Amino acid sequence: MSVQPLLAEIRRNRLLWLLVFVPLLFAAEMAKPEAHTLLFVLSVLAIVPLAALLSHATESVAARTGDAIGGLLNATLGNLTEMVIAITALAAGQYLLVKASIAGVIVTNALFMLGMSFLLGGLKHHSQEFNRVGARFQASLLFLATVALLVPSAVTFADATSGAAFTRTLSLGLALVLIVAYGLGMLFSLKTHREFFGSVAHGDEGESPWPMGLALGTLAAVTVLVALVSHVFVASVQQAAEAFGMTPAFVGFIVVALVGGAAEMASAFSGARKNRLDLSVGIALGSASQIALFVAPMLVLLSYVVGPAPMDLQLWPGAVIMMLIATLTAALVTNGGRSAWFLGVLVVFVYLIFAMTLYLLPPRVTG
């Protein structure tokens, strides 16, 4: 099996040069297992290129297996990095980190990824039009998926007396409903209504896909590497966060979401600069929907197997408000089908204000 295309990709894509931090991280962990801050920074830097590789390998496998299976792979493995990080945190019993990263990826995609796409696209093009019908459809899906995900939190928030057993049962039932919805959603987007999502499926079509063997090998090897790096990340995050004055909520919400989504962001921003905002909107909203409909319920179900105790879907009130605002914002700004740089600025500023709030928030509040 030739690794030629892999090396070519590494030469071409500067993001992948960060791969040098993967061996550095493992070396540092051997040498100084107590240097939590250093290990945290190195693991963050190491995850970014691994996520980019995973994304490229997934797309290559998808391109070689035909539309139906390929779409299925893209749809399930598209957020593989976030999922591996979350499973590692789940196994370590860090449920706050898991929940914060679920909420954070949705908010980050709906505000930061979308807003930066508008901003970067708008700096190059005076005013950009995009397909309103598709964008509205995807924004509706995201809104509905998020609302469904938030029902246990909203009920518990509104009625403080409802109790933990109720929340756990509701979360489990909800997880099953969401997974069925996700399955139907794949039937819809891959089988009956493929044309609604067509332009989004395969990312940057400029690149030629890797050979099957290389792609599968990379997929397997990099998944293992992400798991190993995540292990260090999760083990070091608490002390490192304290050293940087960050709350666990901030780390889960902002850091995990930005790090895990770096590869998708690169695609979305490049689409925006090429005046293909449809692509950017599709990546941002589609990936956020996938977290709500697939990753979050999978993590609830997995918590019964790998976690120390069942995890519910109850988020702290601030996260609920941020998620609702983020998805409503995404629905409002994509609704017009027209964008200019200042719209991007405002959406990104709302994200910055959320990040600032989470950074300043006393840790106990999100507990």
Next chain:
Amino acid sequence: MSVQPLLAEIRRNRLLWLLVFVPLLFAAEMAKPEAHTLLFVLSVLAIVPLAALLSHATESVAARTGDAIGGLLNATLGNLTEMVIAITALAAGQYLLVKASIAGVIVTNALFMLGMSFLLGGLKHHSQEFNRVGARFQASLLFLATVALLVPSAVTFADATSGAAFTRTLSLGLALVLIVAYGLGMLFSLKTHREFFGSVAHGDEGESPWPMGLALGTLAAVTVLVALVSHVFVASVQQAAEAFGMTPAFVGFIVVALVGGAAEMASAFSGARKNRLDLSVGIALGSASQIALFVAPMLVLLSYVVGPAPMDLQLWPGAVIMMLIATLTAALVTNGGRSAWFLGVLVVFVYLIFAMTLYLLPPRVTG
């Protein structure tokens, strides 16, 4: 007066075959007045065909009296079943049941009726377009009517110290404002801007209207029957709900709304399958607006006459959140003017999750 058309309608419409449960219910009540669960089930089964008959009789009177008075009748008697059930519960002092059924009809229309219309229409037609301008206008009306209805709950929710006297005064003032708004709304839809609502007014125009005498006689007789059946329903609901493990909130919110709206749903779903989604959207949103602008304030005013004490419009927080989400969802999904089956699936799933939550919720929370 010939009852021929009535018998013909009963032969034609299988929903009306359930009329057999009306005499069965009265027989059972005579024989076993303590069999609450049986009486509950029979009364539910008996209300469905009576509601369908009421709806048909109202439309026949409306068709014979010309557009203005006909429209007025349709608009005031369209939710007659729900209103008779609610008045019976009001007289029995079951305010939680009354309030839950107000909230439930709005949520059920905006989510279940709309979502099932999208789903059933989408299973037959690949992608359905509907009149965006009309749908948006009606979704805006519903949103505003719901927001107005929710002000007392929101204020009391936000400021727990505001007190019962304040809530009661505010509810009374609000009821008067809403009824004025409703009157102006009828002026608008029947007089000045009839063309906005034209296609919706007369339901399935395939059926020929009954003669006036038969229609009026049916209207009167069936209203009395609904009142009698509602009486049994309200008397049996509490014990029966306990036997089925249902909270009063669940019964009011889900059961009353589904049972009372069965006839309208049959029209909406049949419209959707005939690719007339405008009709379905109009029925679903129009009927929900009518509950907020007319039925709810009428019940507040009536509570001063028939109830043991004045009723306010304060709902429990979970109901407020569900109503806001339902009307926002209706606004978002009708906004695009395009539907496909999966959109319907998601809207119905949000409804299912709400129903599941209400079913699991401990009873005291909604008290």
Next chain:
Amino acid sequence: MSVQPLLAEIRRNRLLWLLVFVPLLFAAEMAKPEAHTLLFVLSVLAIVPLAALLSHATESVAARTGDAIGGLLNATLGNLTEMVIAITALAAGQYLLVKASIAGVIVTNALFMLGMSFLLGGLKHHSQEFNRVGARFQASLLFLATVALLVPSAVTFADATSGAAFTRTLSLGLALVLIVAYGLGMLFSLKTHREFFGSVAHGDEGESPWPMGLALGTLAAVTVLVALVSHVFVASVQQAAEAFGMTPAFVGFIVVALVGGAAEMASAFSGARKNRLDLSVGIALGSASQIALFVAPMLVLLSYVVGPAPMDLQLWPGAVIMMLIATLTAALVTNGGRSAWFLGVLVVFVYLIFAMTLYLLPPRVTG
């Protein structure tokens, strides 16, 4: 410097005849400094024509200085009246009044000014179309600006334990972010994307601008007069409000907003009756955005200089809910690009219900 055009304007514009109350107010304050109720009524009547003069003078300066500087002036001085009132209240330590007036101007513009424009326009024209793209863009800006403004309140509302120091730091950081956003927004609307806002910038173009000297002189003199009148207003408001049975929240939210915005409302309503709803929507939403992005953060920063203590941006929960509902409503109703009188009625009724609620609310709740 000829004051001829000033006198001509006073003869032409009947709103300015209220100027007679300015000397009456100062006379009354000399004669009866304890007659709080009288002073309050007179100061309200005196502010209305001063606000109209300020607005006219600002537009004249703007028209004479060319588009860029003129736009800048219009954008910063457009809410000068509200700002002078708020600064006077700030210096007097009446923070509740300041915050209520910030919230109130946003809600009043988004509901009352917009709704009355729809209603007054709709009474003259059967159905009015307006530029959807522009209106949606402005509604998105207003929604985002309001959301940003509400983050400290939402977080504190959701997490009661977060503490005053946190809220103050967050409010300060937020004020800086909002001012940067405002600066970028001016760059956007005056420089890079002037055509998006073009039709709105100069108000009623029927009037010929005043000579520069007169305009600048009027601007300076009237600002001083507004400050003097505001001083009496703020000093008398508390006792007068009690005499009328009004809470401070009601005065700030409703009275200040209606009084300070009278001149803009006159322009918006006149635009609506001339079937230029674009103008009305632009004034209503643009002025509300300006309060959120410029006036509110300026007041936070100024509180460090002129106030007895730093002011945070934490509003009471009811105000947060009203602001969110008002901006969502504005987004929904402008979304369709079509208006008729009943839509205006409903929007105005939501405002009336808010006003009724604030009037009935016990004073301690908003404390």
